Amino acid sequence: MKQTITINPPGITEEQIRSLKRGDMVSISGIILTGRDTAHKYIKDNFLHEEIPEAERETYEGLKKFLQGGILFHVGPVVLHDSNGQPYITAAGPTTSIREEPYEYDVIKHFGVRAVIGKGGMGEKTLSACKEFGAVYLHAIGGAAAYTAKSIRKVHGNFKPEFGTPEAFWILEIENLECVVTMDAHGESLHADILQSSNNAAKELIGGIH
Amino acid sequence: MEEQKNSSLAEPWHRKEMFEPLHGKAESRIDAILLLIREASTNLPGDVISSLSVQKTKESDGSQAQRALGIILENIEMAYDAKTPICQDTGTNIFHVHYPIGTSTITLRNEITQAVRRATELGYLRPNSVDSITGKNSGDNTGIGLPSLYFHEWENEHLEIKLMLKGGGCENVGTQYALPDSRLGAGRDLAGVKKVVLDAVLQAQGKGCSPGILGVGIGGDRVSGALLAKEQLFRKLEDQSPDPMLAEAEAEMLEKSNQLGIGPMGFGGATTLLSVKMAKMHRIPASYFVSTSYMCWASRRKTLVFNNDNTYIIE
Structure with missing residues (x-):
């Protein structure tokens, strides 16, 4: 197996991302931000126009700090609180990323996000954003919630708790979270390749059923 | 070569206790239902674990496929030990209930709903029920049509509740x-x-x-x-x-x-x-x-058999 490459968000450089190739293993240590369906819609509705609504400016600046050169993790964690009221996470596997396909191009472009973590891969529009702006898609293991939560060292609060636990933007300090690069900044996508090869196999198999 | 395959990563089938049915006597029916939810969320059925373990040996050494199955098996064991959800998406909570003649389904509905609320507080379930239009999360997995309940009367004297936690991705x-x-x-x-x-x-x-x-x-x-x-x-x-x-x-x-x-x-x-x-x-x-x-591979299904003397078996 190939050597694992370490990346430390936020503050990931474009050069570092462009050096990654489809199939590479990365180990992430640093601060990342979570966001899924409600988060993406919220970003689109509020921040992708000319004027940022005054009421949302503080959140905008907060998000920017972690997303610029940072990593957005598609996940809706299970969050509990200890006796001091400090949140901690017991389960945090990736959620299906393709639901964010209509939004991700603009999110990557606007904030300069360098990597998205999720599962199942994303489509052509996101792949083109990866190529144009220098970003990668990182695949974690879907459903491996306890395993992934083990890499979360600390929860540093959240933005938009009113979205509910799964949908809020959580600020996570992580250590050695291992992922596979399945979509790189050179237009290569493992998901597109598997789709094509399985399509070819299916044509033959379906044609052979009488 | 064969030896290397068998020794790599976690092999939960060495953990016999994960495969054994849980039995005992509960204080109340709600307690037994709560245990059912915990078992469904945190301990995968033995046949699924076995199948995943076998399939891992069939993927080529060093492949991403084999690595993924290795992590999945490791995760299953971790969740069992920590009594935390195997997958954070604890999904739609689908209960199929077979009840004896004379048992009130109104009471059962209330008890299952209470157990679901309690399981959410304890972190066995993620708060996963949102209003379809406003998106507001109820916070306790209840709502219009949730949990998902199916009642069937039968002639047996015991109560049987089958629970499936079905994630959104699948x-x-x-x-x-x-x-x-x-x-x-x-x-x-x-x-x-x-x-x-x-x-x-x-x-x-x-x-x-x-x-x-x-x-x-x-x-x-x-x-x-x-x-x-x-x-x-x-x-x-x-x-x-x-x-x-x-x-x-x-x-x-x-x-x-x-x-x-x-x-x-x-x-x-x-x-x-x-x-x-x-x-x-x-x-x-x-x-x-x-x-x-x-x-999905995290096929979380468990069955509770609950008798009139409050003894139960969950498997």
């Missing part, structure tokens, strides 16, 4: 076909059924958290066929359809699905599905539906 790749389907050249016969079943697996790719289990309901109407498909996911992996034609089709569809090469997580590989489960029901002549329900 639920979203479920489908329904109306035969004939000209795109696939699928006619109104078993061959046509097989063609659309294979297409359903192809369309799902790795998005339903493969390797998965495919439930297929043949016939019925749009509602009953979909329910039949989902009910198949309660069956153990080794279980075969009592109908010889369907049993044969199940085996054939499993083999052909795995020839698609989608593999664990869609990384490519030999294991796209762990099992195919098919069932049929009558239909009206004008309709020929084939419904599919995809279950």
